[in-house]
Amino acid sequence: MNIKKLGKLALPYLVWMLVLVGIPLLMIFILSFMNTDGVSFAGATWTTAAWEKMFTLADTTNLQILGYTFLTAFVATVICFLIGYPMAYIVARSPFSNKFVILILTIIPMWSNSLLRNVALKNILSESNILDSLLSRIGLSFSIVFANQDQATFISIVIGLVLTFLPFMILPIYTVIEKIDESLLEASMDLGANRVRTFAKVTFPLSMKGVTTGIIMVFLPCFSGFAIQKLLSSGTVYVLGSLIEVNYIHDINFVSMLSIVILVLIFGSMMIVNKVDKEGATLV
Amino acid sequence: MGVRKKEPGRITRYLRRPEVEKVLQSIANVLKYAFFAFFMFLMYLPIIVIAIQSFNESTGLIYQFTGFTFDHWKNVLTFNLDSSLMKAISTTLLVALLATGISTVLGTIIAIGIHSLPQKKRQGMVFLNQVPILNADIITGISLMFVFKIVAEVIPGVFGIPSLLIAHVFFCIPYVVLSVLPKLAELDDNLYDAALDLYCKPAVGITKVIIPAIMPGILTGMLIAFTMSIDDFLISFFNAGQVNNLSIYIYGGYNRRLAPEVYAYNTILSTVIIVALIAMYVSSSLKKRKNLKREPRHA
Amino acid sequence: MKIMSYWGSVNGRGRSMAKKLIELKDITKMYDGTAVVDHINLYINENEFITLLGPSGCGKTTTLRMIGGFEKPDSGEVVMNGAVVNDIPPYERPINTVFQRYALFPHLNVYDNIAFGLRNQKVPKAEIAERVENALKMVSLPNFALRKVANLSGGQMQRVAIARAIVNKPKILLLDEPLAALDLKLRQNMQYELKEMQRKLGITFVYVTHDQEEALTMSDTIVVMKDGVIQQIGTPTGIYNEPKNRFVARFIGESNILDGVYVRQNLVSFMGAEFDCVDTQFADGEPVDVVIRPEDLDIIDAVGAKLIGEVSSSIFRGVHFELCVMVQGKEFVIHTYENRKVGEHVGLRVDSYEIHLMKVEHVEH
Numbered sequence: 001m002n003i004k005k006l007g008k009l010a011l012p013y014l015v016w017m018l019v020l021v022g023i024p025l026l027m028i029f030i031l032s033f034m035n036t037d038g039v040s041f042a043g044a045t046w047t048t049a050a051w052e053k054m055f056t057l058a059d060t061t062n063l064q065i066l067g068y069t070f071l072t073a074f075v076a077t078v079i080c081f082l083i084g085y086p087m088a089y090i091v092a093r094s095p096f097s098n099k100f101v102i103l104i105l106t107i108i109p110m111w112s113n114s115l116l117r118n119v120a121l122k123n124i125l126s127e128s129n130i131l132d133s134l135l136s137r138i139g140l141s142f143s144i145v146f147a148n149q150d151q152a153t154f155i156s157i158v159i160g161l162v163l164t165f166l167p168f169m170i171l172p173i174y175t176v177i178e179k180i181d182e183s184l185l186e187a188s189m190d191l192g193a194n195r196v197r198t199f200a201k202v203t204f205p206l207s208m209k210g211v212t213t214g215i216i217m218v219f220l221p222c223f224s225g226f227a228i229q230k231l232l233s234s235g236t237v238y239v240l241g242s243l244i245e246v247n248y249i250h251d252i253n254f255v256s257m258l259s260i261v262i263l264v265l266i267f268g269s270m271m272i273v274n275k276v277d278k279e280g281a282t283l284v
Numbered sequence: 285m286g287v288r289k290k291e292p293g294r295i296t297r298y299l300r301r302p303e304v305e306k307v308l309q310s311i312a313n314v315l316k317y318a319f320f321a322f323f324m325f326l327m328y329l330p331i332i333v334i335a336i337q338s339f340n341e342s343t344g345l346i347y348q349f350t351g352f353t354f355d356h357w358k359n360v361l362t363f364n365l366d367s368s369l370m371k372a373i374s375t376t377l378l379v380a381l382l383a384t385g386i387s388t389v390l391g392t393i394i395a396i397g398i399h400s401l402p403q404k405k406r407q408g409m410v411f412l413n414q415v416p417i418l419n420a421d422i423i424t425g426i427s428l429m430f431v432f433k434i435v436a437e438v439i440p441g442v443f444g445i446p447s448l449l450i451a452h453v454f455f456c457i458p459y460v461v462l463s464v465l466p467k468l469a470e471l472d473d474n475l476y477d478a479a480l481d482l483y484c485k486p487a488v489g490i491t492k493v494i495i496p497a498i499m500p501g502i503l504t505g506m507l508i509a510f511t512m513s514i515d516d517f518l519i520s521f522f523n524a525g526q527v528n529n530l531s532i533y534i535y536g537g538y539n540r541r542l543a544p545e546v547y548a549y550n551t552i553l554s555t556v557i558i559v560a561l562i563a564m565y566v567s568s569s570l571k572k573r574k575n576l577k578r579e580p581r582h583a
Numbered sequence: 584m585k586i587m588s589y590w591g592s593v594n595g596r597g598r599s600m601a602k603k604l605i606e607l608k609d610i611t612k613m614y615d616g617t618a619v620v621d622h623i624n625l626y627i628n629e630n631e632f633i634t635l636l637g638p639s640g641c642g643k644t645t646t647l648r649m650i651g652g653f654e655k656p657d658s659g660e661v662v663m664n665g666a667v668v669n670d671i672p673p674y675e676r677p678i679n680t681v682f683q684r685y686a687l688f689p690h691l692n693v694y695d696n697i698a699f700g701l702r703n704q705k706v707p708k709a710e711i712a713e714r715v716e717n718a719l720k721m722v723s724l725p726n727f728a729l730r731k732v733a734n735l736s737g738g739q740m741q742r743v744a745i746a747r748a749i750v751n752k753p754k755i756l757l758l759d760e761p762l763a764a765l766d767l768k769l770r771q772n773m774q775y776e777l778k779e780m781q782r783k784l785g786i787t788f789v790y791v792t793h794d795q796e797e798a799l800t801m802s803d804t805i806v807v808m809k810d811g812v813i814q815q816i817g818t819p820t821g822i823y824n825e826p827k828n829r830f831v832a833r834f835i836g837e838s839n840i841l842d843g844v845y846v847r848q849n850l851v852s853f854m855g856a857e858f859d860c861v862d863t864q865f866a867d868g869e870p871v872d873v874v875i876r877p878e879d880l881d882i883i884d885a886v887g888a889k890l891i892g893e894v895s896s897s898i899f900r901g902v903h904f905e906l907c908v909m910v911q912g913k914e915f916v917i918h919t920y921e922n923r924k925v926g927e928h929v930g931l932r933v934d935s936y937e938i939h940l941m942k943v944e945h946v947e948h
Contacts, residue, residue: 009397010409017412020454024427039433083323090320109327111554114515115534120333126347133349163327224420227517231538241422262420270418274411474686477653480673481680482700496690
């Protein structure tokens with residue numbers, strides 16, 4: 001294509017991104033070290049109050065929230081990987097002539113509102129639930145009983161996160177496994193590796209790109225969201241996102257500081273993605 | 285695989301017998317697909333429950349199925365909804381349709397631009413384009429809110445549908461760009477030149493040749509953009525002002541009973557999308573088959 | 584062979600008298616600070632089949648693209664029919680192109696691909712149908728109109744690409760390595776067909792290739808390029824028999840190239856012996872590069888021969904044998920019809936008119 005002429009079409013996008021990404025990031029950074037009234041800087045002073053609100057040993061409530069958030073996100077991501085990798089592998093290596101259909105099957109749940117799906121999930125996980133109500137008509141029952149409320153909340157949240165974000169783990173992994181040249185596997189077997197070894201030494205390393213993307217695409221929303229957690233705990237649990245939700249109108253400085261905590265994670269993951277997947281091939 | 289060859293043990297030898305191996309293979313296959321089906325089922329379980337709820341007559345308790353009714357479906361299809369739900373649904377659809385349209389057009393143009401950049405700059409732009417995708421929604425939401433708060437100083441009415449729409453366009457464009465770029469990379473480098481060579485002016489060359497050739501990528505991007513837009517909660521939450529979209533509406537009702545029409549609406553919408561996609565898929569594969577029949581391939 | 588080259592040079596003189604269609608005057612094109620085309624001067628005549636030949640990266644495709652209008656030269660002028668056309672876009676030039684890997688429009692069928700240019704020129708529908716049909720006949724693909732492009736074989740795509748270009752009746756047809764993706768047999772057939780097509784259509788073909796055999800087979804004129812610089816312009820026989828420098832001699836056909844000294848008129852010395860020769864344009868005692876083609880060396884008895892060596896290898900090449908003979912530590916390649924055993928001592932003989940002398944180039948890569 002006529003290189004120099006059409007390249008101009010991308011220029012406004014650069015400006016658009018700088019305005020909508022660059023400026024706010026700068027603001028977030030500056031605001032986290034100030035006490036302002038909203039976004040107006042009038043009469044504002046430099047302070048580390050926002051940071052102290054989080055990282056203080058005098059009151060560890062917020063640190064505990066951070067820990068709980070990390071724990072739920074971490075557990076959900078690990079489970080997503082343990083379920084999602086085999087599922088992606090099964091689809092990609094299936095003999096079915098039409099993988100497209102199976103793939104669509106994994107995407108279909110995404111066309112239902114994700115919050116509504118979690119409302120439904122909460123229903124299922126309640127002691128008396130709609131499935132039980134239906135099954136009781138034919139003399140069956142269905143009910144999950146938890147040991148205590150804390151356990152119930154934690155497990156519910158993890159299940160909710162896993163079921164909501166599982167497709168984001170499956171799709172990128174599927175994309176890379178699907179692209180692995182069949183002849184590489186044959187070459188590996190030809191060179192004396194059995195199936196297990198071929199998987200460990202060829203397939204898995206080659207799918208790392210998708211795994212990395214998948215893990216990031218699951219962990220980040222699990223770590224930074226708050227709606228699923230709130231729905232499934234009926235508002236009894238606070239996560240990092242909840243702190244932002246509660247404070248976003250009145251305490252912009254604290255919210256900015258919380259954003260930086262999340263941004264640090266994102267920055268790390270972007271570096272990783274940029275290393276393993278320069279053209280963004282696994283993101284769609 | 286060691287260098288030393290060990291004589292396989294009795295159990296190994298038994299397992300390597302063809303008839304045994306065959307049985308083991310089929311057991312493994314069954315387990316494999318059972319695993320797949322089980323988690324597929326788990327993913328669908330909430331949707332099944334949503335569908336059940338959409339027919340649930342019970343007006344009081346959502347945990348009880350008291351009887352079967354079509355009323356909720358009828359209410360959705362006749363727009364007989366309570367006003368807050370009605371507003372939430374219409375906002376969601378309006379924003380989704382507009383955002384999808386705008387981001388598809390802009391995303392395609394941007395993708396063509398990025399594709400035409402020299403390699404170093406292109407990689408830079410691709411990376412920049414990934415920022416909103418990799419960025420946590422909550423950060424995108426807050427970032428845009430900051431920008432709109434500044435804009436609101438000048439244009440007070442920006443919060444609401446305008447801010448919501450711009451925010452959605454913002455996070456939809458990257459998906460379109462990412463879907464279109466690989467299609468552009470597949471194209472013959474000379475395709476655009478060929479159009480110019482055959483008397484197309486530059487703009488005509490793009491619309492007549494490049495756009496049709498990358499159409500599948502554009503459609504994919506469009507579908508993803510729409511999917512992301514109708515389901516978005518976090519970014520909308522911070523940028524909707526006083527307006528509610530469906531996700532915000534559902535979130536707001538976390539501790540109370542949702543209007544049963546929500547379930548019906550959700551079921552209808554996903555059914556429509558699925559049916560439309562299946563229809564598109566079937567018609568395209570029928571066309572392909574017809575072409576193959578009409579034009580037997582010569583070796 | 585020299586006789587033919589004599590005719591070649593007559594043609595060469597005739598070439599400058601024919602009508603010039605395009606002229607490239609002192610053209611330079613830079614990419615990232617390096618000149619991919621470096622001050623080239625070239626003219627192309629009406630009805631000429633001219634080939635730009637060179638290794639990849641020699642600037643031949645860039646030159647072609649500047650003629651087509653896809654690239655603008657950084658300096659110099661492209662002159663067409665007496666007018667400078669540097670700024671005329673491709674869609675306003677009476678030139679069509681057959682692109683490398685064809686660049687067929689994947690979303691259109693064969694008919695729509697070929698009709699594409701005509702439609703853009705607002706040619707009436709009935710005329711389009713007729714011209715497309717004729718073009719399809721011309722490339723021997725009748726009844727292919729409704730085929731999907733994706734279902735065609737490489738050779739068929741190639742023909743559609745040619746039809747899509749010639750249907751517009753251009754004054755000049757540019758072909759960018761059009762046969763590179765085809766297999767050997769098909770490529771040879773297409774070479775013949777293209778030449779025939781050019782004769783029938785009576786239009787100018789500017790052909791880009793890195794394949795010297797293709798260039799020798801089809802061209803009226805060959806332009807040998809290297810590193811953005813034209814090395815030699817001439818007829819196929821002229822370039823084969825009288826390469827101007829080591830690069831051309833090596834790139835076109837196989838050659839034995841030796842260091843020699845021009846002793847005096849009609850006498851050259853190399854490999855410690857003196858030989859008669861016919862070249863005259865050197866100063867007495869001037870060092871020269873001596874070129875002898877493998878088929879011009881004859882094997883004779885070692886006794887009394889000026890060049891004596893030992894056969895180091897022998898390969899059967901179908902029609903001839905390819906022998907390598909070591910003479911005073913220098914390897915000679917010889918094409919001969921009679922085989923000799925490896926290790927055998929043989930003499931080599933060369934006729935005076937088969938010895939070609941070239942000016943020594945000081946920059947030798």
